[in-house]
Amino acid sequence: MPDIETIVIGAGVVGLAVARALALKGRDVMVLEQHSLIGSETSARNSEVIHAGIYYPTGSLKAKLCLAGKRLLYDFCAENGVAHERIGKLIVASGETQLPELERLHKKAEDNGLHDLVFYDRAKLTEVEPHLDCVGALFSPSTGIIDSHGFMLALQGGLEANGGQVVLNSKVARIGRHAEGFSLEVDTGNGETMSLTCRELIVSAGHSSPALMSALPNAKAPTPFLAKGNYFKLQGKAPFSHLIYPAPEPGGLGIHLTLDLQHQARFGPDVEWVEDFDYEVDPAQGDKFYAAIRSYWPGLPDHSLVPDYSGIRPKIAGPGEAAADFRIDRSEKHGLEGLVALYGIESPGLTASLAIGDEVAARLS
DSSP: OOSEEEEEEOOSHHHHHHHHHHHHTTOOEEEEOSSSSTTOSGGGSSOOEEOOSOSSOTTSHHHHHHHHHHHHHHHHHHHHTOOEEOOOEEEEESSGGGHHHHHHHHHHHHHTTOOOOEEEEHHHHHHHOTTOOOSEEEEETTOEEEOHHHHHHHHHHHHHHTTOEEEOSOEEEEEEEETTEEEEEEEEETTEEEEEEEEEEEEOOGGGHHHHHTTSTTOOOOOOEEEEEEEEEESSOOSOSSEEEESOBTTBSOSEEEEOTTOOEEEEOOOEEESSOOOOOOGGGHHHHHHHHHTTOTTOOTTOEEEEEEEEEEESSOTTSOOOOOEEEOHHHHOOTTEEEEEOOOTTHHHHHHHHHHHHHHHHO
16 A cells, blocks of 8 residues: 555645645645755746736747736635735837737737736826836736735645645655555755655655656656746835836846835846856846846836846747646656646746646646
8 A cells, every 4th residue: 555645746836836736636645855945946036927928929828827826826825815916017128019919919818818918108107107108008907916925825825734744855856656556755964865655646846856767768858947036136126116127028028127025126037047056146247137127117226236146947849839738747658647747837837826736737637
């Protein structure tokens, strides 16, 4: 008999949401996390934005799960006292040549089922954000911001209230097959290891998912890539009340302005393809930030940006390739009953997390 019914590898926001969803369905669930804290990698190094569902290809998992997840997330935050704010976002065109991109985004959003975007001309922009210098913008009223750590703590609380558990400092070194499911070799620190078996396994290990899955036959794990995003913080108060995003650029959404729940402004992320996990922010990167930001906020003061933090996206498409969709692989893909592997859960993974949890729970039913 397996040691536990269901194991989730990874206590990031998605792993916790998946584990909670399974516990709510009556599963006996254990989450294994390699670090001493929950959500200390991708989940702790992002913009903390609740995305509306604008940018993603129609019919993709990103589009479907972002829209569903956004609704679930706002309800969850209200019901569980998680700090958040439906602050709204402006996607701005700095010049006339960018207006067709706004039209394209508006159509894509409607094709995805999002029908609340409003076009603002220069006069309306001057009224709502007088410090912007743009010819037009799309206003997204359902975009918001969230305390991501508070959200993860609430997910962990919901999991534990339904009989689940999170085990920290438990790095899964290897996955194998077992007569009744799966076997895991777990490094518990100080050179000590333990073996666990389970009937169901969910690999939600972010950057580590492809490597972990590669040990299994026919896993068909994708090639991972690392795309670093740097953030700079504004010294002093920003003269904006909404999030400000430029028209999208290849590889990302451009260097945008986000506000935290105290309305302190930060800018980022950029896109820097890297080979290893170096989270240091090079102050010299700020030079390109000033130029990008001044395309829509020419009044940005000199010497007002300081390095803040960085994150590394778990990409499964490399430089120059089209952005990949979320991958949620089950037995139809890899041939192993009771196993679900998640790959490439980058933005909008935070927004979509509750919907991803429901999706995985449905696929294991």
